[in-house]
Amino acid sequence: MTSTPTPVPAPVVAGAGTGTASGGRIGPLSTAVRLGGLFGPSVFGVTAAAVALPKVAAALGAAPAEVAWVLTAHALALGVGTAVFGRLADSRGARAALPAASLLLAAGALVCLAAPSLGVLVGGRLLLAAGSGGVAAVGAALLAGVDPGERGRVLAGYGMVMAVFASVATLLGGVVTTWLSWRVTLVLPVLSVVAAPFCLRLAVRPGSRRPIDVAGAAALTAAVSTLLVIVQSRTLGLGGPVVLGLVAGFVPASGALVWRVARRPDGFVPRALVGAAVHRIGAAIGVGVFAGLFAAMYVIPQILAGVHGWSVLTIGVALLPGAAVGAVLSRRAGLLSARGGRLVLAGTAVAAAAALAVTATGRGGPWPAVAAASLCLAAFALTQVVIIGDLSARLPPALRGAGMGLLNLTFFVGGGLGSAVTAASAVWLGTSRAPVVVALFPLLAALVAVATRARADAPAPPPAGTTAPPADTASPAPPSGPSHA
Template identity: 50%
Template sequence: MTTITTVQAPPRNTPSAGATGLRLGALFGPVIFGVTAAGVALPDVAAAMEVRPAVAGWVLTAHALALGIGTAFFGRLSAKRGVRDTLLAGSILLAVGAVICLTAPDLGTLVAGRFVQAAGSGAVTSAALTLVSAAPVARRARILGIFGASMALFSSTATLMGGLATEWAHWRITLVLPALSLLAVPFCLRLAAARPGFGTPVDPRGGLLLGTAAATLLLLIQAPSLDLTTGPVIVLSALLALSAAGLAAHIGRRPDGFFPRPLATDRTFLTAALIGLGGYAGLFAAMYAIPQILTVTYGWSVLAVGAWLLPGAVVGAVAARIAGRLSTGRGGGRLLAGTAVTSAGCLGIVGLVEGGVVVMLIGTSMGMATFAATQVLTTAVLADRLEPARRGAAMGILNLLFFVGGGIGSATTGTLSEHLGPTGALAAVALLPLLAGVTALLLPPAGPGRES
């Protein structure tokens, strides 16, 4: 008896795998500008707002926090109501945040605008990652490869875009570059509409507890640079302890809540989270400190910083593209380990022995490669291991942890730089991408993939 296996073709109006990957990459890509392009503009932000560089670092820290929380919250919203609603809500937040950033009269308002804008970017990020991981198995590898290449392209041009916008226009334009994601939204609405929700509860209480714990942790790290007195520090410490304890208890009571209990005990998920947390911390630290070092110590213009980071970032883009091809074997984890450890080594050398410009550029470029490769590899691995109903929440929580790691990197570097200088701060933070590199060797490869 002969068994005939048929493969169901995608619907007639469905874009090709290449077009789908390109659209989702264009949707996600500008989010990267909020990190790397904004880092180039930080010296100008500090000068214009008449604040210390460590305080201006909240332009990055607040963005990282809101991006992480937004990605996690809207990941849950996608699981309940579908990706289309998430994408539309995120578009509104992106636009409103951009307007606030363009008109903010002081740093506090500017940081608030960045927070709103990053929350919108979080929704966009969640939508893109959910749609990539939900692609049919037969098309997923192709979509993921194009998505990774598109994301790497944005990563490789982000510093130059930041330099051009700051030097030729205004630093405010640099801070709202993530709003370019809005241009890709109309081309992704049909894809989003094809991904309805599963009716999964959002669990706002769990989200509030997790967001409070993350926010208070970052505030405590930067307490010295914010000139917080003993009273507020005690209050923040108590709030961190209570929110963390409340979150742990809530996970026990609500296994299907905002932070699902199966994720909290899943070894692969925790491995991926640790990799991203450390890798993003290294990149955010580099993008906080190195533009300042190059402009203040070496007298470089902002445009020169962006231009000289571009060649190394292209190398990072290539590494990310290769990571997509290696996701089904051990080679992906090894490549990720190599980029993270190299970045950590360069940042350590800059701080300990004043390694110079070339070492700074290599360290930052490898941080960008780690950033892009982490997204590609972890998306592939979790799409393989999680059923469709859990992917949106899992990718949201995972990226929350990634971007909280980024916030820890920029916040810690800003605080330590006031005592150790920017180079000394980089040496201390280099331990985090080093940890990410070692952990990357434990990341299992993606298998053939689960059908959506």
């Protein structure tokens, strides 16, 4: 067995790490569809579920602030799940992490379907989101291991698949809630389980078998959980004493996390990732894009429904062109250099910010709002291609799961922050004026992408403090044909 990491588009193997082919080679398009089907349904947990909240409140006799916990719990556990299972994929391999995450996702879905009360429903959403985040993290780690020679084509197809999932989320949520049940809408992320068996065929790289830093995981979980609840405290209707208590928990948890990273460089949050500029830059861009998307998905449907009288189904249909825009741009960006991809992402984000600003003026009827939402969806798809593609080419194989998991955790925290800031600004400015605040998020992402484009194509050296082999851009792409674990 060689020490060279196995690219994802490889022959089907008889067992993880054996290198024995038992089937045909998996092509770039098939790889993109499999991994997109694994990650894509995770977006339904927030965007589609938001449509069902009025039905949830009516069925369970809950107040709007109480029902908001359905989304808050999901965002919280989704981010934590991506980080935990990303590290598990590094340690035990994707063949162990993916079934575990799928089982947790399915168990949470069953609890949600049978929940007799809001408390049980929120508990089910926590389980479901943790599993959904875990499945997404494993998918991102597998995507990061794609053969460098085929990475561009895989990323282009993957971005197209993600654009479709993101753009149909609102429509699907409305259709399922109207024609089936709000309970089914809340468990739509379980669709990832359908793709899991097909993605297991791509998981041929064994784990490092290094023990997982439980203390570091606990500190990260506590810090992220309290932060997300703090930023959404206004939406959740939390009082001052509760918020102060959360702050009192956040400060020591954050301090413990910083201390743990300093003391244990190879712990749950590897110091090499924290110190890597490419990781910090990618996180900053992703936070801006995700915050803009989550905020737009919060406020744009309210404007289209409240101001222009559109139904949920009409709104969903109007956002479908966002899939086409995202698909075309993702295919283009996936075939460009890292620098060119960032420029495409920046241009799309600036266009989204401009459309959001026009929406806030009230001019142009409903169409600026539709354009803004569609461009935010396209920027989301491009982020999957450009940022994940860039990092997957630079991260050492032993850090890919942790890197992708922590990156997605940062993205989802940014999304929660965007929703919270927009909800607060809607109270002060009014819902119709809130898009001017939302516009700041994609604009931030664009500025970071443009400011760092010069270093995008520069090969990154192996992160300091790790014995992992260098990323696969440091060596020539392996020849086509059978590859070995």
